[in-house]
Amino acid sequence: xxxxxxxxxxxxxxxxxxxxxxxxxxxxxxxxxxxxxxxxxxxxxxxxxxxxxxxxxxxxxxxxxxxxxxxxxxxxxxxxxxxxxxxxxxxxxxxxxxxxxxxxxxxxxxxxxxxxxxxxxxxxxxxxxxxxxxxxxxxxxxxxxxxxxxxxxxxxxxxxxxxxxxxxxxxxxxxxxxxxxxxxxxxxxxxxxxxxxxxxxxxxxxxxxxxxxxxxxxxxxxxxxxxxxxxxxxxxxxxxxxxxxxxxxxxxxxxxxxxxxxxxxxxxxxxxxxxxxxxxxxxxxxxxxxxxxxxxxxxxxxxxxxxxxxxxxxxxxxxxxxxxxxxxxxxxxxxxxxxxxxxxxxxxxxxxxxxxxxxxxxxxxxxxxxxxxxxxxxxxxxxxxxxxxxxxxxxxxxxxxxxxxxxxxxxxxxxxxxxxxxxxxxxxxxxxxxxxxxxxxxxxxxxxxxxxxxxxxxxxxxxxxxxxxxxxxxxxxxxxxxxxxxxxxxxxxxxxxxxxxxxxxxxxxxxxxxxxxxxxxxxxxxxxxxxxxxxxxxxxxxxxxxxxxxxxxxxxxxxxxxxxxxxxxxxxxxxxxxxxxxxxxxxxxxxxxxxxxxxxxxxxxxxxxxxxxxxxxxxxxxxxxxxxxxxxxxxxxxx
Numbered sequence: 028x029x030x031x032x033x034x035x036x037x038x039x040x041x042x043x044x045x046x047x048x049x050x051x052x053x054x055x056x057x058x059x060x061x062x063x064x065x066x067x068x069x070x071x072x073x074x075x076x077x078x079x080x081x082x083x084x085x086x087x088x089x090x091x092x093x094x095x096x097x098x099x100x101x102x103x104x105x106x107x108x109x110x111x112x113x114x115x116x117x118x119x120x121x122x123x124x125x126x127x128x129x130x131x132x133x134x135x136x137x138x139x140x141x142x143x144x145x146x147x148x149x150x151x152x153x154x155x156x157x158x159x160x161x162x163x164x165x166x167x168x169x170x171x172x173x174x175x176x177x178x179x180x181x182x183x184x185x186x187x188x189x190x191x192x193x194x195x196x197x198x199x200x201x202x203x204x205x206x207x208x209x210x211x212x213x214x215x216x217x218x219x220x221x222x223x224x225x226x227x228x229x230x231x232x233x234x235x236x237x238x239x240x241x242x243x244x245x246x247x248x249x250x251x252x253x254x255x256x257x258x259x260x261x262x263x264x265x266x267x268x269x270x271x272x273x274x275x276x277x278x279x280x281x282x283x284x285x286x287x288x289x290x291x292x293x294x295x296x297x298x299x300x301x302x303x304x305x306x307x308x309x310x311x312x313x314x315x316x317x318x319x320x321x322x323x324x325x326x327x328x329x330x331x332x333x334x335x336x337x338x339x340x341x342x343x344x345x346x347x348x349x350x351x352x353x354x355x356x357x358x359x360x361x362x363x364x365x366x367x368x369x370x371x372x373x374x375x376x377x378x379x380x381x382x383x384x385x386x387x388x389x390x391x392x393x394x395x396x397x398x399x400x401x402x403x404x405x406x407x408x409x410x411x412x413x414x415x416x417x418x419x420x421x422x423x424x425x426x427x428x429x430x431x432x433x434x435x436x437x438x439x440x441x442x443x444x445x446x447x448x449x450x451x452x453x454x455x456x457x458x459x460x461x462x463x464x465x466x467x468x469x470x471x472x473x474x475x476x477x478x479x480x481x482x483x484x485x486x487x488x489x490x491x492x493x494x495x496x497x498x499x500x501x502x503x504x505x506x507x508x509x510x511x512x513x514x515x516x517x518x519x520x521x522x523x524x525x526x527x528x529x530x531x532x533x534x535x536x537x538x539x540x541x542x543x544x545x546x547x548x549x550x551x552x553x554x555x556x557x558x559x560x561x562x563x564x565x566x567x568x569x570x571x572x573x574x575x576x577x578x579x580x581x582x583x584x585x586x587x588x589x590x591x592x593x594x595x596x597x598x599x600x601x602x603x604x605x606x607x608x609x610x611x612x613x614x615x616x617x618x619x620x621x622x623x624x625x626x627x628x629x630x631x632x633x634x635x636x637x638x639x640x641x642x643x644x645x646x647x648x649x650x651x652x653x654x655x656x657x658x659x660x661x662x663x664x665x666x
Contacts, residue, residue, distance in 0.1 A: 047272070047456065047470050049521050061521035065471030066271035067264075069487050074234035074259035075266075076148035078306050083109035091306055093286075093313040093330070094138040100313060100330060108142075108306075111212070115146035117222035118215025122177065122203065126151035126230055129173050129242065131202065132293075133157040133166070133189065134181035135316035139207045140293045141302050143179050146215075148259075151230035154241045155254075156294035158644035159185060160637050165252070167192035170202060172495060173242050173254060178202040179211060236260030242494050243296050243446050246643035254494030255446045257296075264487030265449040266304040268470040273418075273440075274308050276457035283413065286311035288330045290318050291337070295645055297420055300450040301336050320344040324409055331411035338421040340646065342428055342439065343552050349406055350554070351582045359586075365398040366431055373430030377460055395434055403435040410437070418442055420451065421645065422544070423525060425552045426463040433462075441465045443525060447509055449488040453523045464522040474515075474523055475508065481529055482515040483508040514542065531650065533564040539622045541569055546615045546625060547648070553611035554579035555604065558635035558642070560653045561625065562661055568626040570664040572657050573608060574634050583607070599630045629660045 052060035082091060087106035094101055124130065130147045132154055134140050147154045155173045157166055159181060166188050170178070180186050186206055193201045205211035240259045244252040278285050287305060289312055291298035305312040315326045318341060327335075335341075346366075353362035371387075372395040378384025387395065395403075407414065417432070417439045429439050442454040443465035453474060455466035468474045472486035489509045493499045503510055514527045527542025534540055543561035550559045550571065557576035563569035575595065583604065584591055598604050608630060616624035635641035641653050654661065 058517040060475040062473040067267035079109040116149035117219025131178040158294040163191040290315040334416040365402040369434035373433035429462040549615040
């Protein structure tokens with residue numbers, strides 16, 4: 028029987044908090060299903076293609092984007108963007124793009140990616156994103172499987188990958204390619220001068236929420252990538268409900284005009300939905316092509332966003348950089364104390380906010396104030412000075428790290444989703460935080476826990492089919508419920524916690540089921556660990572192979588005044604470094620029982636990267652590939 032419960036009874040701003048109702052369904056005393064009410068009714072007409080033109084009609088002078096020109100962020104108004112979209116869309120029509128045909132886009136995150144995305148839709152086409160780091164083999168599969176006739180690439184190197192990928196394709200079936208760095212925008216603008224506004228309007232009018240918008244290919248951790256068919260209705264459901272949940276709170280509570288810098292890869296569905304959501308809500312958006320901390324930090328300082336959407340890697344590296352900077356100044360112990368105070372302060376503030384505790388006492392407030400002067404304000408400055416909110420997805424964020432940023436004045440809301448759910452399917456709601464969880468379902472969505480613990484999702488954000496793969500579709504979808512392959516639990520308030528990946532579960536010879544992701548996420552969050560993989564399937568105990576993070580090792584050596592080029596084989600035997608790695612392993616083991624804990628580890632040469640085939644483009648470990656690459660080292664762990 029369903030029990031209605033309002034999830035957002037916040038003490039502050041009930042007009043913003045009490046907007047989503049939740050139904051909880053229990054079985055045998057435990058919450059097994061959660062349904063949330065939508066904040067936006069499902070659209071019955073129109074498409075994502077209409078967004079730029081609606082903005083231009085309703086608020087032509089509103090700044091909706093900022094693009095980097097000669098080192099400066101130049102504003103782009105709603106009217107300007109609609110004009111550019113129209114011109115490029117006309118060029119695509121003149122080039123022969125038919126309604127319903129596909130255009131691939133292979134580029135780093137930049138303004139032109141968004142321009143081409145909306146131009147493809149305005150011309151009645153479907154976009155097919157390809158990661159800019161994809162190999163010729165991966166590109167060949169996506170282009171041929173999707174039957175793509177046109178491609179937009181960023182660089183000459185990307186064009187060469189497409190050329191190699193289509194060598195085996197008949198000449199007449201090879202896609203026509205435009206290069207952004209060769210001014211593809213101007214080329215298409217000139218090509219489309221004879222196409223009328225009426226032609227574009229007719230093409231947009233032919234689209235509906237049921238029309239296919241994009242084919243997003245999965246990262247392929249367990250096999251060949253599958254093309255997820257996402258409709259305009261899927262994209263609008265995600266955009267309208269997440270913006271409706273977050274934007275009013277972010278703006279009203281902070282008193283800021285919302286603005287964000289997007290640095291996630293746009294071939295990933297999360298990056299795509301963020302830019303759609305921002306344009307839909309007229310939130311100022313800029314693009315940055317890199318998530319590498321040293322390249323991203325200057326852009327954050329110059330753009331000065333009020334919120335960002337990132338992955339745990341970003342927040343881990345910001346935290347690690349703060350520690351490294353303190354150590355260079357001889358204040359490493361001070362940073363560690365600031366970290367501990369931040370976690371205690373953040374936990375106390377959350378408890379008070381939720382009505383489960385009195386909040387920070389005078390001594391803790393005094394300590395937090397001191398470390399705000401010494402540490403926390405430096406973190407805010409590195410992120411541009413205006414950042415107050417962040418959204419983290421992709422993998423679990425360590426609770427302690429979340430609380431550290433809370434003390435720094437930055438609230439991180441975790442979410443969870445997949446390509447098949449058009450990005451976020453759950454999201455921690457503003458004014459009702461639960462660090463360590465990924466929140467209840469986004470408005471208009473339902474989550475259920477199957478008998479075997481698998482997370483099932485249903486709602487407007489869920490895709491309808493895999494491209495050219497009916498068998499996989501039937502395996503993934505049952506009565507509208509999408510089987511995610513992830514394991515999870517629902518709290519008494521309907522918040523989801525992801526506990527592991529169904530296919531990744533290790534079973535030791537002692538019969539203990541172990542979820543490696545919990546251990547791996549915590550292990551990666553502690554320097555000098557880079558990437559890692561937990562092993563133990565059909566083994567007597569759990570172990571791990573660990574790589575060292577290059578920048579962390581360089582810092583470690585510099586602090587100790589040792590040669591920067593010290594070889595890894597020497598570091599593997601260094602007692603001091605081994606002790607640091609052991610502390611990281613101990614931290615990971617705190618989250619599990621002794622039977623699930625890492626008993627042994629090996630520091631291995633090299634790195635897990637996308638380039639060497641050990642990571643997917645979304646930075647997920649390819650477990651089978653890593654097991655093959657380090658087979659000898661794994662066997663030695665059990666010798």
